[in-house]
Amino acid sequence: MGLVEFLGWPLVRQVTGRDRLGRGHAAMSRRSETLEPRTVQADRVVDSVCPFCAVGCAQKVFVKDGEVTQIEGSPASPISRGRLCPKGSASKQLVTSPTRVTKVRYRRPFATEWEDLDLDTAVDMIADRVIKTRKEFWEWEADSRRTRRTLGIASLGGATLDNEENYLMKKLYTAMGAIQIENQARI
């Protein structure tokens, strides 16, 4: 029986086995027999929180070879109990989106197209511009009341950022004297 069995011809399994009509066990392929969910092969499962709305649904992020292979709800959460909405369920697509920008883009004044620019140079250029514009619009007083600020620099954004990021931003901007700092809480 070995040879035929080895050939694994389902018809033989069908005739000799308990699945005479070839509806189930006989028709099962090797792949189906050894199937398992990709999450089983993950190197790590990391606890995270959905980046979209403010319900704060807990997420489990499965990682294999440094790539995110699945993001789904974490049943342990008392708030979301493992559930997600359509946006939360699309988190893997958000983080692995092929249209994500992964290189710095730079647009020269009056230019019509983007150019490349390496990250280190970009940050340095930005630091220079901050210092220049800060000084250019520095103001010690307004109607003879001390203000010690710059009105040349503004910032918008924060509601999608971490508390730690908002903290460093506000700390740096305040030390810089920049006060036109805003985020989505207001639009």
Add this chain to the structure above:
Amino acid sequence: MPGLGTSFGRGGATTFLQDLSNADCILIEGSNMAEAHPVGFQWVMEAKRRGATVIHVDPRFTRTSAVADLHVPIRAGSDIAFLGGLVNQVLSNDLDFREYVVAYTNAANIIEDDFRDTEDLDGLFSGFDPETGQYDPDSWSYVPDSRRDVEDEERRDQAYSGGSSHGESHQAARSESHGSGGAPVKWKGRRDETLQDPSCVFQILKRHFARYTPEVVQEVCGIEPDQLRRVAEALTSNSGRERTSAFCYAVGWTQHSVGAQMIRTASILQLLLGNIGRPGGGIMALRGHASIQGSTDIPTLFNILPGYLPMPNAKQHQSLDEWVRDDEGKAGFWGNIRSYAVSLLKSYWGDAATPDNDFCFDYLPRITGDHSTYSTVLAMIEGRCKGYFLVGENPAVGSSNGKMQRLGMAALDWLVVRDLQMIESATFWKDGPEIETGELVTEEIGTEVFFLPAATHVEKAGSFTQTQRMLQWRDKAVEPPGDCRSDLQFYYELGTRIRQKLAGSTDEMDRPLLDLAWDYPLDDGGDPDPEAVLREINGTGPDGEVLSAYTQLKPDGSTSCGCWIYCGVYADDVNQARRRKPHWEQDQVAAEWGWVWPANRRILYNRASAAPDGTPWSERKRYVWWDAEADDGKGRWTGADVPDFVPDRAPDFVPEEGAQGPDAIGGQDPFIMQTDGKAWLFAPLGLADGPMPTHYEPAESPVRNPLYGQQNNPTRKRMEVPQNPLNPSWSDVFPYVFTTYRLTEHHTAGGMSRTLPYLAELQPEPFCEVSPRLAAERGLENGGWATIVTGRTAIEARVLVTRRLRSLRLGDRFVEQVGLPYHWGPNGITTGDSANDLVNLTLDPNVYIQDKVGTCDIRPGRRPRGSALTEYVAEYRRRAAMDVQREET
């Protein structure tokens, strides 16, 4: 925030999502919860399963209405009239929870005689200065209880003001700084517990809302009287000792020129019904973004510092003492403001901050009024602001009056955009609508643009603060690809480089940067360790040991704390936000999952879940109560949640004379952040547009204000610039109301959803929703195209003709409403026009947020292209005679 902040003392949701399942009735208004917070909505469904009544009040019949027991269609922007109508039903039929109202609210307080209500002044309160468009709140204050009250106040003034007398700030109620604390009244004031005194708050409230009858509500909101009565009946029959009702709201209330007052009306209603601080009650503020609550607690906002400490104001605060004076010494936990302020300065400037230099108070820049995003965009257009950082935000689509946003950005020297995808705000110079119409020419736009790719939420560790004030930690799963970096790393790197470049400077201007405490431990990838930052936020003692409660903060500079309301998130040197004890191992409060500010408490003001004598109002609604036997007879507050009260303060405790700060909190004062310990039905201070909510029409309205001569909010912030023309009200050129909103399938400005195939295919094109009657009137076909036009611009959208949009009967005429989701822009897999380009900028005076409603016209067919578009809109403006300056009332 100020809506909840002034009413209860803190600017955050008063309850938690799971608690909605304990509600006997849930009113969802100003929110489309099933679509905008679907997973949070499971708790509303849980309540419904247990027999609760779910009511949804919304201009449209949405997916929330589909599963609600009652849907009440309302004209967008008229919520105060409806809620006022409910208040009137409660007060005129004595259906309020009297025992709760007398003990826990300022209903009994007597108000100054010279206070005049909107009934007397046809829509204005006393103290209005037409020139400045602001109120002086003096006439709204409490009558002092006795001579001694007045002496107390003067003594406190002397002690803290270094002798120089100072006038109470005339900048009305300094509304913008009380996100987390009640505004400081001078004294607790005289009270008539029988509520009969004609000048007591209860009677004033009754008179104020007397004219909000069902007939008036039908006239203003288009809600039939029997619907109003059904809602009133549902709420009142589900309130009191045995039953509680909960409210849920979101930007449907906040985004109005009367936004804060809408939330105030809801607060008043919930206080009259006695639902605040109780299980299954409260007001659930549903925030939009993952950490919008976090971005107001630790604010990247112009008017506050972390912990809702007010940003120093150039006119009033030129020293640390002046900065903390208003709150210092007053009753309530705000009384310790000096400790919080000094600790913040220590965390900013570390050792450089010493007692003799006012802990570097002078390093703080000072504000001089409104520097909100819309004023800033105006400054950009006028060339007064040249550098702009966009960090995970897309104003070209997300902000209102998109054209103004793009014109502002076109006038910049440099723009730094940090995002995941190439958003419209980064490419306005290439493919913005103005390039198409020729109003802007790419080659003439001088803005230098840096697009720095950002890391996603799984490529960086950090914490979000979600809608019920809970901090939840995310671990880092993978490294960010290519040039992507977290914003933490970018700002740390930017700060480090700026400090290096200024290292040798002796210019006083650079001292704050050079003395900044900016050294954080770096991980091997060169990124600052986010847990170290959270630890700094939590606060440390003299020798760097971690603090565990804000009560440990000292005013002498021995403690440092980045955000006093977050003190405790790193208690016992453990990242409490990272706790994940599964819910099946805890009760519903689940205190060991994440960390909730303040002090890991879920339901705020939960002292009010017990009767004045400390016993639960009822067994069914037992939550927090006074256990007389605890601590061998001394007694202690105990229950399912962390008591929001001084743990060992007996219910019958009466503070001695002249007590200050927390010691001044009586045993029956559940609202421990308020200076009088009571919840405010009447807000003597803290709101720029009046002590009580009043119905005013949105800036652009199809009808005249039926209640008062005063058409709009008198203190609204107007942006009278060419780029922000207002449609004339009750005009037949713009006869319809439009309201913008979100869909489940997309995320705000769309940057995180229009670029994802699985979401884009669910809602692939911008559309507008119109009633069958409006469709017939304007010849619109289902699935066809329509052009929607306002004074700002015209956009096109596909048409969905649906009965879910009802023709509302206001008096004897019909008002039609057009629904517009706003997720689209020129970029992404599916593109389209941005609905926010239609919106005008008229701002709420408390938080400078815009009206999301306005008037429009709608025509079949697609919009004109190129410069023909500007001509088409200009023609509308001519027909509406908008360019002629008309005196607005």
Add this chain to the structure above:
Amino acid sequence: MGSLWGRLDDVQGDAGYGSPSEHPPRMGFFTDTSVCIGCKACEVACKEWNSVPEDGYLLTGMSYDNTQELGASTWRHVAFVEKPLDVPAVDLGMPAMGAPDTEGVTWLMSSDVCKHCTHAACLDVCPTGALFRTEFGTVVVQPDVCNGCGYCVPACPYGVIDLRKDDGRAFKCTLCYDRLKEGQTPACAQACPTESIQFGELTELRERAARRVEELHDRGVDVARLYGADPDDGVGGDGAFFLLLDEPEVYGLPPDPIVTTRDLGSMWRHVGAAAATLVGLGVASFLGRRR
């Protein structure tokens, strides 16, 4: 062994997996559309887990349903039906105004999925055994076997399965066969915010559904009815059944589906008769006159 239609309690036993103790209990879905909020999390979670490609960016004008139907690249489809509520409108007696004829509307939502029938026509007609009954009693297409003959497509009485254009093979919901192997919950059921989609043992789900219908009837929701829960119906009961709030055809579901295999016996008999006729006719053709 090998019943072709009617009640069949041990569907895995019938497919060669032995007695009930030798194989896991039959798993399935109960979709309670009365709590569905139409959020489409199920559609996205399914596609994300199974890497199902997007299939078209088209605004259909059919209320909020731009997904349109189940198919090879859509294994979950949320249907949206807006129906007027016949409440007499307030008539202002002003003809010019044209008062709207009805006041209210109901908005039905339902997440449709493969029914994993007890008697699955797609499985019966599949010539290669690609479609087969799993040990969990679910019906799955084995992508390593399917040669895209397409026979399952017209056989399905619910119009669920289809061939994927650029791939050639048939695809449909697998009830997350791979997740089941590790005792995990299918992706759509895990994501569903209001537990409209409930996953579990079919017998237990049927009891829960019956209680839910009773509960709704007690509350006056008398339009609630189960669909596909009766093991004696035309397909022997569905592995994924529903609680609906209107007639099935309003949701695009057949009101009384019967597995085509029920008539297969009669088909083979008639084929045999026709073949015999041919033989007879053939022979007769040669018996007549020479020319």
Add this chain to the structure above:
Amino acid sequence: MVPEPEFESYYGRPILKQPTWKTPDVPLYLFLGGLAGCSALLAEGAAATGRPDLERVARLTAAGGAAAGTVALVHDLGRPERFLNMLRVFKPTSPLSVGSFILAPFSALSGAAAATEVTGRFPRLGRLAGVGAAAFGPPLATYTAALLANTAIPAWHEAHRELPFVFGGSGAQAAGGLAMLLVPCDQAAPARRMALAGAAVEVVAAETILKKGLVAEPYRIGRPGRLMKVARNATTVASAITVLAGRRSRLLSAVAGATYVGASLATRFGIFEAGLESARDPKYVVVPQRERMRARAAH
């Protein structure tokens, strides 16, 4: 006009899925199956009664038809390279599985028979193969009816009793017709008789289907309706010519034969497209099922 039946649907969209079988592949396969199957019968009859020309044409048609049919079938597969999976299991519940186990041996045997015919080698073996092929002929010609009938498509399913006779008759008609076209009159008598008899069976069965009310409407209207009419008229004309002049005029016999073949083709395409239409309109699913439920509830 019968008033439009009152029924609800989901925005008028189909309930069933359109069959993905390609045109012309599958209708052509249905035709070729019938043609080849019946040709095998003709071939055996001709061999047994000494009609060499008829035998040769019939054998070649049988083999050619089977081969072409197999190519059409494999070409229609989404994954043609996996055509051998057709024999992976034997599914009695699947007419296509049973069909594969008919088509395979038939093709082999009819191929062998035709090979011996052409090469003249192993004639005895060829005859034996021919008998084998003939045995599989009738099933090959009629199983395809079960192939269409064993689906959820109302027009096909409700006709499951008549379709085998339509397909069988149409097959006989095609085989006879082709033989009349290619074989001189004197040897083509059996072909004429088979064609005539086949036509009769097919027309009677088809008429029975057309009278099945709403479910059979797709056979009566639109393109499929026109195809079915063309087929019936062509069959009638061909039969008349055959009866009147079939025996005498080689030309007329050929014309009749060709018409018979054409009619058979038209029938197959007509029935196939009727199925597509029947799947597209939800009324064909909802109305009959509602009537069935009412009837069941009545007693």
